[in-house]
Amino acid sequence: MPTMDPSRTPSPAIPHPESPDPTPSAPGRSRTPWVALGDLVLSTDTLQRLRISRSLTAMLVFAVCIGATEYAQYHGVIALGPARWLQATLLAWVVLIYAVLRSGVNLRFDDPALSLLQILGAQTWVAAAYVICHPFRGALMMLLALVLVFGIFNLSARERRLSNVYSVVLMSAVMLLTAHIHPDSAMLEVVHFVLMATILPVVTVLGAQMATTRAHLKAKKEALEHALQRIQAMAIRDELTGLFNRRHMMEMLEQQIKRQERTGKPFTLCLIDLDHFKRINDTYGHGAGDEVLRHFAEIAQYTLRETDVLARWGGEEFMLMLPDTPADAGSLSIERIRKSLMHAPLVPELPELHVTFSAGLMEFHTGDEMRTAIEHADRALYQAKSDGRDCTRVYA
Numbered sequence: 001m002p003t004m005d006p007s008r009t010p011s012p013a014i015p016h017p018e019s020p021d022p023t024p025s026a027p028g029r030s031r032t033p034w035v036a037l038g039d040l041v042l043s044t045d046t047l048q049r050l051r052i053s054r055s056l057t058a059m060l061v062f063a064v065c066i067g068a069t070e071y072a073q074y075h076g077v078i079a080l081g082p083a084r085w086l087q088a089t090l091l092a093w094v095v096l097i098y099a100v101l102r103s104g105v106n107l108r109f110d111d112p113a114l115s116l117l118q119i120l121g122a123q124t125w126v127a128a129a130y131v132i133c134h135p136f137r138g139a140l141m142m143l144l145a146l147v148l149v150f151g152i153f154n155l156s157a158r159e160r161r162l163s164n165v166y167s168v169v170l171m172s173a174v175m176l177l178t179a180h181i182h183p184d185s186a187m188l189e190v191v192h193f194v195l196m197a198t199i200l201p202v203v204t205v206l207g208a209q210m211a212t213t214r215a216h217l218k219a220k221k222e223a224l225e226h227a228l229q230r231i232q233a234m235a236i237r238d239e240l241t242g243l244f245n246r247r248h249m250m251e252m253l254e255q256q257i258k259r260q261e262r263t264g265k266p267f268t269l270c271l272i273d274l275d276h277f278k279r280i281n282d283t284y285g286h287g288a289g290d291e292v293l294r295h296f297a298e299i300a301q302y303t304l305r306e307t308d309v310l311a312r313w314g315g316e317e318f319m320l321m322l323p324d325t326p327a328d329a330g331s332l333s334i335e336r337i338r339k340s341l342m343h344a345p346l347v348p349e350l351p352e353l354h355v356t357f358s359a360g361l362m363e364f365h366t367g368d369e370m371r372t373a374i375e376h377a378d379r380a381l382y383q384a385k386s387d388g389r390d391c392t393r394v395y396a
């Protein structure tokens with residue numbers, strides 16, 4: 001019997017077999033004999049394990065078929081030779097599919113679950129069983145319908161069309177053959193054919209509807225994921241500069257304080273405020289002011305180390321955190337930003353526009369409190385402004 005393809009995109013609405021992740025032999029998980037056996041039979045690779053277990057579950061239907069033919073031939077309803085042939089080839093098919101999946105040969109194919117192959121195989125054996133199990137062949141029509149339902153969930157539109165055409169051609173041939181072998185049952189074959197010819201188009205239409213619904217839901221899911229990502233980014237970032245916002249900076253500060261308690265290494269906290277920013281807005285307009293803020297953020301970030309964290313604290317004020325950095329080294333980083341800012345054109349259309357900033361630094365030590373630390377940095381900044389701006393002051 002065919003199995004669903006775990007590697008194909010699962011639909012959000014239809015629970016896809018891939019979703020439950022059994023996570024075999026997770027690190028730390030005790031390897032009981034059952035777990036070890038499961039790993040041996042089904043593989044330790046999660047996706048492969050899923051493919052194999054789905055395939056084996058579907059193959060259980062074949063096992064029932066083998067049992068049913070055994071029962072029928074035992075009671076003399078069907079001939080022994082054809083029954084044995086059907087059982088042997090079914091078993092060989094199951095073993096072959098398992099071997100291909102377990103050995104990993106399936107990974108070389110576009111569809112590693114081998115859905116189409118398994119579905120075509122199932123259709124072939126249903127057709128063979130239809131001829132061999134002549135007295136109860138009507139019941140096999142249910143099995144054929146089951147195979148077609150598997151196709152709805154696992155095959156692409158093209159593959160589904162192919163499998164349906166294959167079904168019609170094959171079943172028509174075996175029905176003709178059956179009518180030829182048993183002329184007295186020709187009328188029943190006509191009924192079976194009409195039933196099959198009715199069911200197949202319905203299944204095709206249902207499959208197409210399902211595919212459209214799945215595509216629609218997939219698109220919706222992607223849009224929702226995109227929106228969620230945007231919301232998550234907006235929750236921690238400042239929209240204008242793209243820097244972390246004040247709230248997120250506070251969280252990062254808390255984390256840094258915890259780290260500092262463990263390592264004992266001081267870190268530097270710095271408040272930066274652009275000088276006379278109101279004048280820039282008043283002279284060049286709010287748009288130019290925004291450009292200055294954006295470019296300042298870019299230049300500062302480019303100059304800083306990757307581990308340093310710069311955030312927009314509010315308005316034209318920025319907070320900088322320099323982990324594992326004492327205040328004197330922190331001052332050097334600030335001076336590097338100052339130098340870069342002197343040479344960089346902030347607004348390309350306004351080459352004459354330059355901006356300076358004042359900075360207040362404090363060195364954070366174990367036992368310091370966040371609120372007090374920020375106050376100290378603020379006081380140092382106030383001092384820098386009082387001392388004429390365009391300079392850095394360290395809280396002492």
Ligand SMILES: Nc1nc2c(ncn2[C@@H]2O[C@H](COP(=O)(O)OP(=O)(O)OP(=O)(O)O)[C@@H](O)[C@H]2O)c(=O)[nH]1
Nearest residue numbers: 273274275276277278279281286287289290315316
């Ligand atoms: N363009 C723009 N301006 C902003 C933004 N946020 C705050 N501002 C402006 O920044 C200016 C800050 O002015 P002040 O607090 O007087 O400070 P300042 O002019 O920089 O003077 P000093 O800090 O004393 O050097 C105000 O005009 C605010 O409107 C923003 O997002 N975009």
